[in-house]
Amino acid sequence: MTARRRLPNRRPHIMIEFDHAGFSYTAGIGFFDDACQQPAEIFLTTNKQGSLVDINARDAAIAASLLLQHGCELETLRRALTRNGDGSASGPLAHALDLLQQRSSVEDAG
Numbered sequence: 485m486t487a488r489r490r491l492p493n494r495r496p497h498i499m500i501e502f503d504h505a506g507f508s509y510t511a512g513i514g515f516f517d518d519a520c521q522q523p524a525e526i527f528l529t530t531n532k533q534g535s536l537v538d539i540n541a542r543d544a545a546i547a548a549s550l551l552l553q554h555g556c557e558l559e560t561l562r563r564a565l566t567r568n569g570d571g572s573a574s575g576p577l578a579h580a581l582d583l584l585q586q587r588s589s590v591e592d593a594g
Contacts, residue, residue, distance in 0.1 A: 486555040489516065489524070496520050500583050504576045507537055511545075511580035521588070523558050525549040528580060544577040558584070 496518055500511040512527035528545035530538040551561055562585060565578035573579035 488550075488553045489555070491524050491553070492516065495524065498587075500580060500587070502579060502583060504573070504579045507532065507576070509541065509576050509580065511583070513580075513584060523552055523584065525552065526577070526580065528577060530576075541576050544575070548577060548581075 491514070495514045495516065497512060497514045498520065500513065502509055502511070508531040510527075510529050513523050514525040514527075516522040516524045526545040526548050528541040530541055532538050548561060552558065558581065562578065562581040565581070566574040567578065568574050573582050
């Protein structure tokens, strides 16, 4: 296992809001770099604070953050998460990571 990469004290952060399976989510993503190319942490919450759905989303985001800080590539994590038959995200974390990937692809093309 690689050592945990320390997060900068101040780091860029973006917010993504989306709906998934009838719930509204907010994903906050912090980055290691100023160019917002290397995600370092993810915060994921719902509009139903304290619910099981919210707790599961927050816990999944914590686990994903630790993976990123230990060197797991975003694409590896994104592809490892559960998918529907059509390839779309089954869960909210995968949905948030897909949106982040789409955002990066648009910025790279522009």
